[in-house]
Amino acid sequence: MRSSFSYSDPIRRRPTSLVAVFAAALGLATAFTLVAPAPADAKRRSSPVYVQRQPEPDDPLTIVVSLSKQRLSVFDSKGLVATSPVSSGARGHATPTGIFSVLEKNRTHFSNLYYNAPMPNMQRLTWSGIAMHAGALPGYPASHGCIRLPYSFSRQLFSMTNVGTRVIVSDDPVEPTAFTHPKLFAALPPGKADIPRPARRPDNLGIESAASGVGTISAMLGVTPAAAAEAAVKIAAQTPGQTPGQTNGEMPGHSSATGSGQSDDGPPQRTRAMVMAELQSMIDSRAATLSAREDDVTRSAEALKSLNEKLKAQRVAVYEARAGIKVRDRELSRAEGFQKAAERRLKDFINQQKREMARLQDREDRRRAAHEQDGASDRSTENLLARAEAREQEAQRDAKQRDEAIAREGELESELLDRTHEAEAAALVASSQRNLVAAHEAAQAEITAELVAGRKAFVASKKALEEARTEHKRAISALNQFNKPATVLVSRATGKLHVRQGFQDVYEAPVTIAHPDAKIGTHVFSAVGYSSSEQTDLDWRAVTVTDVGPELPRRPRDSRRKVAAAQPQQSSAPIATADNALSRIEMSDAVRMRIREVMKPGSTLIITDKPLSNETGKGTDLIVERW
Structure with a gap:
């Protein structure tokens, strides 16, 4: 913000000198001997009057600043309202001539360009730093580009204007004059209240009607809320192709008619009530779309929540199934170990029995040879019987050992068979567990794919919702802008x-x-x-x-x-x-x-x-x- 702050500002308090103190004391001593000022002197010393009259209520104001005369004038429909001296931009910081409007108002403002200089009653004209505000008026252009005003008048002007008030800055003084011309624009007529009611009221009519302030705007336009509502019903009852959209601030349904009248075959003359009804109908349509988009987002969010829960449960199932594989693998490894141990014991037993059978066969052969020798021997009968009995006992022991070996071999074979069955069962269980993991992983992948698609759908629904909100706000803004x-x-x-x-x-x-x-x-x-x-x-x-x-x-x-x-x-x-x-x-x-x-x-x-x-x-x- 360009500043026009000056330490010569009469508003700022100056230090009091000793001479001034002495003069004040002398004046106090002689106060009772002074004569009251004459009426002419009192008038001359009074504050200048800048405002000649109060502006007409609801009249738009036009502010004209003459740089050559260093003068500001305020006009309404009746003419001059106020006039005041100003101080515009000095050489090198000249105030630009142009057609502006008040963009921003701030009672207390400080420059962001010139050392936080105070700018009371600031009214901005450009975002690059031109404004009207209170400041020192030396009688010539002295600011950095802003338009300085007397402090008292700046307060009065601040109370008169609104954001959007027109400000014309020119070199020479100019004044608005009454003007007519056939090519000047006219406004649409307000419209009538006796709009016929359709036979059936659309179901989606009236959404957001109260929130958009249609009653207030209708009153401003001189159209009753009932008339506006009936016009909205009339517009909503048209075929779908008859309700045009709005892009780039475009207002709906303009006609090429000049508004000069209405023929029996031609379209009805457009009125402010009709335009407002179209805008309200657009709001209702956008509100219905917005509601549908919100429902879509809700459904997408619920679907995402359900898919996330399913995915979480499926991940737990996959984790447990994978943990089960470790258990089943340990069981299979243990069963296979038992099987191998049983097989090894059987093999060792068989190898041992082969050696033992060879020894038994060797003893059998020795007994047979001894028996044959005893038959040809001349030993005594008692000796032969004793020898034969010893051989018989040894044969019985060998036979018993064979039987025990056969029984033991059967036990080992049975154990090996059991361990083999157990290993096969453990392998089958482990294979089933792996199949279960694969099934759970496939289900998890499917849910993940659904979740990715669901997230895309959710993002798309959110985007559609934001677009619907933007269009709805734009429609409400169009209705608000209409006035x-x-x-x-x-x-x-x-x-x-x-x-x-x-x-x-x-x-x-x-x-x-x-x-x-x-x-x-x-x-x-x-x-x-x-x-x-x-x-x-x-x-x-x-x-x-x-x-x-x-x-x-x-x-x-x-x-x-x-x-x-x-x-x-x-x-x-x-x-x-x-x-x-x-x-x-x-x-x-x-x-x-x-x-x-x-x-x-x-x-x-x-x-x-x-x-x-x-x-x-x-x-x-x-x-x-x-x-």
């Missing part, structure tokens, strides 16, 4: 028409300008109210802030064609007056109707040779600078 004044700017430099409401772009269209090479001037037309009780025609005030003389074309270089070329061009160059400027602009009936839908008291039409200023941006009105 705000509009600024229409026609630029000869670009050949385009721009429309803003509430510092937001709502419309743009090309226009045709007669004599496009001749300057058209810069003119501001302000609608200060309705001119009749029908509340359709507007009462306009015009301000021309550029020279109205004709623009002479450049002379051709060929001197022989100088007279022939200059004469017809000079005669055809129109004078850049407000009347001629309006007459030179041509636009289609559709564009005119589109603008008529936003026209109301407080609206402004600007015609200029200049393009939009770089100061025009988010949070600003249409700004024109430096003509």
Whole structure:
């Protein structure tokens, strides 16, 4: 914020000198001997009167600042309201001429560019640092670009204005004057309350109606809430293709009709009630869409929650199944170990029995040989019987050992068979456990895929919800914006028409300008109210802030064609007056109707040779600078 702070500001208290103290003491001593000032002296010493009268209620104000006269004037529909001296930008920091509006108001403000200098009663004109505020007035341009005001008047002006109040800064003093022209815009008629009720009321009608403040806006427009509701019913009862959408601030359902009347075969004349009903119907439609998108998000969230729970349970199942594999593998390993041990014992026993059988067979052979020898021996009978009995006992022991070995071998074979069965069963259980893990993992992968798809669906539903919220807010904003004044700017430099409401772009269209090479001037037309009780025609005030003389074309270089070329061009160059400027602009009936839908008291039409200023941006009105 550019500062105009000065230590010479009369508002700031100066240090008291000893001389001043002495003078004050002397004055106190002689106070009772002084004579009261004459009435003329009292009048001369009183504070200056800047406000001549209070502005008309609800009248839009126009503030005009003359840099050459260092003067600010405030006008309403009745004329001058207040005037005050100012101090604008000094050399090197000149206050730019242009058409501005109040963007921001702050009773207590400090500069963010010039050492936190105080700027009481600040009213911002540009976001780059130009503002009106209280400051020192030395009688000449002395600020860094801002417009300094007397402190007392800055408070009064602060109370008069609103955000959006028009401010014109020009070199020479100008004054709004009453102006009429057939090409000036009119507003739509308010509309009637006797709109017929349809046979069946749509089910989704009325969503968000109370929240959007339709009753308040209806009252502002002179349309009863019942009329607006009936108009909304009428619009909602149309076929689906008849309710147009809204993009880039575009208002719905504009017609190419000029609003001059209604024929039996043609469409009905558009009214403010009809436009408001269309906007309300759009809000209802967007609210229904928003509700559906919220339901989609709720369902997606519930589905995600269910899938997450299923995935959590499935992960537990997979974990437990994988843990079961370890158990089953240990059981299989133990069973296989038992099987191998049984097989090894059987094998060792068989090998041992082979050696033992060989020894038994060797003893059998020795007994047979001894028996044969005893048959041919001459030993005594007693000795032979004893030997035979010993052989018999040994044979019995060997037979018993064979039987025991056979029995033991059977036991070992049976044990091996049991251990083999156990190992096979453990292997089957382990294989089943692995199949179970694979099944659980497949189920987990399937749930994970469903979860990924569910998350994508949830993100898409959230995005659709945000878009629905944006569209719903845009529809509510369009209804709220409908009652705000509009600024229409026609630029000869670009050949385009721009429309803003509430510092937001709502419309743009090309226009045709007669004599496009001749300057058209810069003119501001302000609608200060309705001119009749029908509340359709507007009462306009015009301000021309550029020279109205004709623009002479450049002379051709060929001197022989100088007279022939200059004469017809000079005669055809129109004078850049407000009347001629309006007459030179041509636009289609559709564009005119589109603008008529936003026209109301407080609206402004600007015609200029200049393009939009770089100061025009988010949070600003249409700004024109430096003509």
